[in-house]
Amino acid sequence: MLQNIDRFLEEARRFNASTSEEIEQFRIKYLGKKGLLSDLFKSFKEVPVEQKKEVGQKINQLKQFITEKVEELMSTISDDVAGDNSADLTLPGPPLQLGARHPISIVRNQIIEIFGRLGYTISEGPEIEDDWHVFSALNFPPEHPARDMQDTFFIEKDPDILLRTHTSSVQVRVMEKEQPPIRTISPGRVFRNEAISARAHCIFHQVEGLYIDDNVSFADLKQTLLYFAREMFGKKVEIRLRPSYFPFTEPSAEMDISCQICGGKGCNVCKYTGWLEILGCGMVDPNVLEFNHIDSKKYTGLAFGMGIERVAMLKYQVRDLRLYFENDIRFLKQFQAAY
Ligand code: DAH
Numbered sequence: 239m240l241q242n243i244d245r246f247l248e249e250a251r252r253f254n255a256s257t258s259e260e261i262e263q264f265r266i267k268y269l270g271k272k273g274l275l276s277d278l279f280k281s282f283k284e285v286p287v288e289q290k291k292e293v294g295q296k297i298n299q300l301k302q303f304i305t306e307k308v309e310e311l312m313s314t315i316s317d318d319v320a321g322d323n324s325a326d327l328t329l330p331g332p333p334l335q336l337g338a339r340h341p342i343s344i345v346r347n348q349i350i351e352i353f354g355r356l357g358y359t360i361s362e363g364p365e366i367e368d369d370w371h372v373f374s375a376l377n378f379p380p381e382h383p384a385r386d387m388q389d390t391f392f393i394e395k396d397p398d399i400l401l402r403t404h405t406s407s408v409q410v411r412v413m414e415k416e417q418p419p420i421r422t423i424s425p426g427r428v429f430r431n432e433a434i435s436a437r438a439h440c441i442f443h444q445v446e447g448l449y450i451d452d453n454v455s456f457a458d459l460k461q462t463l464l465y466f467a468r469e470m471f472g473k474k475v476e477i478r479l480r481p482s483y484f485p486f487t488e489p490s491a492e493m494d495i496s497c498q499i500c501g502g503k504g505c506n507v508c509k510y511t512g513w514l515e516i517l518g519c520g521m522v523d524p525n526v527l528e529f530n531h532i533d534s535k536k537y538t539g540l541a542f543g544m545g546i547e548r549v550a551m552l553k554y555q556v557r558d559l560r561l562y563f564e565n566d567i568r569f570l571k572q573f574q575a576a577y
Contacts, residue, residue, distance in 0.1 A: 250300070338575060352465075372404070404428055409526075413530035445544055458540055478495075496512060516552065
């Protein structure tokens, strides 16, 4: 047996290979399940006790030698790709996976584009705001429920600092800097202390719109929003304005669009009303103009605010808001970016 081992060792020492296939055969011959080493280990049982130590050592030496030899041979050929004719260097590389735009970005860009055609500029403001810009300058009475801890994330050390709950705060930022004519939209992230569900999230996106000039009327508001709805959802869409209340607009309204799924006949998406709510709007309250040093005798304004997730849900018929935040590639790659 000792002689056999020596012979194997000698053979292995002399072995050389130029392809990975040859090395693999060599490895199988010695180290494979039915290989020579496995045979040696099997017949080890019959070795007389006094020889066991020496034979055992030799077998282990052989195993180690083969293992190292295989590694060494592999390392020489893997560097030398040209020698391994299994690699075809003329093949094209694997195709790169193309990413897709997020549906919220697609819809935001489309909203920007539609209002851009009507002459609206884009303005931005900070996400971490103060009470003045989010509430007080927008005519929220001090005890208004929207300031409640339930809805607003306040910064613990200073209750005057908070995460903006709506992009209406950017209206104030714009009025501080500019005098009419003002025509601008403000897309951005907003934050509310809400439990996450299919219909609500603590972080979401809004677009605010503001148009102040002499002679801006409710008719302008209605026509602007009708134009927007038809550009976004299709030429057949009808709109409906319902009276509502917001502290910063007077009169205020909420706008519904005719249900795209049933065409207004009534279905479970529109809860059999034929209408779906999409935004809040109104004529800028004169108090808000005055707070921000705009002459309310001379100027009037219209304003509106919509949730981008909501518009995207209606446009793409997405039933669960959480899908927008999960980054599941199977969801995200379904959206074609025209914008
Ligand atoms: N800020 C309101 C909200 O977050 C939306 C809104 C309603 C904005 C009416 C407006 C408006 O500009 O006129 O629910």
